[in-house]
Amino acid sequence: MTTHTELEVQIDQWRAYVRRHRAISTADVDEMEDHLRERVADLVATGLDDQEAFLVAVRRMGSLDAVSREFASEHSDRLWKQLVLVPDQADDARRSWRELAVVLALALGAGATVRIGLGILDEDVMTRTVGLLVLPFLGAYLAWKRQLTARVLGVLAVPYAVLALVLALYPFGSAGTTLVLAAVHAPVALWALVGVAYVGGRWRSDAHRMDFARFTGELAVYLTLLALGGAVLVGLTAGVVDLAGMDIEPAIENWILPFAVPGALVVAAWLVEAKQDVVENIAPVLTRVFTPLTLVMLLVLLAVLTTAGGLVDADRGLLILMDAILVLVLGLLLYSVSARDPLARPGLFDGLLLALLGAALAVDAVALTAMLTRIAEFGFSANKVAALGLNVLLLVHLVGAAVLLLAFLRGRRPFDALSRWQTRFLPVYAVWAAVVVVVFPPVFGFE
Known part of the structure; x- marks a missing residue:
């Protein structure tokens, strides 16, 4: 099936609601998503557009009546609310002792x-x-x-x-x-x-x-x-x-x-797995509380770094702390993206996220400068190369996220583009970690 941004956003939103339903396992959600996509593809082949095919396909997902009803009730502005209002079914919340x-x-x-x-x-x-x-x-x-x-x-x-x-x-x-x-x-x-x-x-x-x-x-x-x-x-x-x-x-x-x-x-x-709906309610609150606090922390850290003197004398522990904070920023960004309605219009919190990314980029630039300065002064080592590689990855990730978020705020790109960038970059960190584990020890003499 040809991928269209609007359709993918709708399916992702549908999937998020379905997987929060405690009586439905993730494996079942995967199977139902496959059925949904197959039905959409069949309907598109008959001449319907993506929007029409999605509405009809969801209406025909009879086994999801209760979940679809919940989804529709929270999205009253969606046309397919009128298509899925079917008799409510009892929610089986019995714990699986097995x-x-x-x-x-x-x-x-x-x-x-x-x-x-x-x-x-x-x-x-x-x-x-x-x-x-x-x-x-x-x-x-x-x-x-x-x-x-x-x-x-x-x-x-x-x-x-x-x-x-x-x-x-x-x-x-x-x-x-x-x-x-x-x-x-x-x-x-x-x-x-x-x-x-x-x-x-x-x-x-x-x-x-x-x-x-x-x-x-x-x-x-x-x-x-x-x-x-x-x-x-x-x-x-x-x-x-x-x-x-x-x-x-x-x-x-x-x-x-x-x-x-x-x-x-x-x-x-x-x-x-058992209480996804509980954390779904907590996650947006946590991101909104810690995002401004992290922004303040980044600004304080940036002020300390710019007034601390020569970058070559930057404390190693401080550089490690900077990396930890940057990883925290990416975690907050990723969690904020996952908890946000992709169809909602840009808001104040989106602007706050962009400010957070800007501060993180400034801190990362200072950290990279300090690392390159230390390498030029003292030479290469396993620690320095590992830290440098991580910071380059963080820089690329942050720049990509900032560019896409800015484009979304200006109405030039959908929010889903930022979400895709976030998830598609994650495997890069795993590959880099594997390189550090497998390649670095023999290259640096197992020191």
């Missing part, structure tokens, strides 16, 4: 694997392979949830095996630079494999990649909530045990944390 059992089993498996690894692996090996031990359990849950085919599982197994062999067999120096770089970048490459599992192998779809980006943000929210709740619970328990004259710290270090931290990742993913 899925809960699978989640708990995988969470315990992840914790047990980490605990065993801590017992038999030395610290350096554990540092660089912890992602290999934990993320397969999250991937297994998503694979079970999406009912992945053997072909997709095979595609996932090959890069995972390559990363595992590299991290296990490379002769890294103890606490060396390339070891630290591999330990930091390996989870990024592995997270891309989790993304392939999440989208059911349909990584080429912009809508599916945006779903995964949204999933990542929601997962971070739930992990934060679980961490806060767990910290309070462990703290109260430790206080009570301490009053009884017992020391619970060894148990916390050797058992509670090794099981709780990796297990929380799987549980958080299950919560995201």
Whole structure:
């Protein structure tokens, strides 16, 4: 089917509403989207235009009556509201105990694997392979949830095996630079494999990649909530045990944390899948609160950098902090894009996002200048090249986003163009992370 921007926006919006319906799994949403696109293609072939074909195809999706009714009620300005008002059906909200059992089993498996690894692996090996031990359990849950085919599982197994062999067999120096770089970048490459599992192998779809980006943000929210709740619970328990004259710290270090931290990742993913509508209501609020705060932080950071003196003397920790802030900016931008109605007109918040991008570009330009100055003064190293590569990627990503957002504000490009740019650039970070893990150690002598 020929891709048309307006039709893709409508289908993406329809998909977002359908996947928020707790009684419908993501795998079912994928199948229903395929049916919807097939019906639209058939109707277009009969002579209807995209808009007419979409209206008729949605009306004929009989199994989505309740969800379509909800979608139509919130989009009262849409013509097809009158086409889908059908008798409401009861919403089956019963919890799937089978899925809960699978989640708990995988969470315990992840914790047990980490605990065993801590017992038999030395610290350096554990540092660089912890992602290999934990993320397969999250991937297994998503694979079970999406009912992945053997072909997709095979595609996932090959890069995972390559990363595992590299991290296990490379002769890294103890606490060396390339070891630290591999330990930091390996989870990024592995997270891309989790993304392939999440989208059911349909990584080429912009809508599916945006779903995964949204999933990542929601997962971070739930992990934060679980961490806060767990910290309070462990703290109260430790206080009570301490009053009884017992020391619970060894148990916390050797058992509670090794099981709780990796297990929380799987549980958080299950919560995201089960409670998508709750986070959908929180996400827009979070982005609107943190976007202006992050803008203020960027402006303060920019003022500090411009008054700190020579860039060659810029503290390494400050440069790392700058990169972390820029990644946060991209996360906010991506989450804001995913939570925004693509058909809504430009507003004040869109202008605020553009200001945020402008400040981020200024900070990134200063960071790049500082890095190039340090390289010219002291020469190349694994850390400097890795940081330089990341900042170049961030610069390209930010410039593209700023140009498209400005064009949208001026009415020259649809908002969907910005969304596509965001999702299509994400795989570049995974490729760069894989390069740092696989190529950098031998190039820089495993130092």
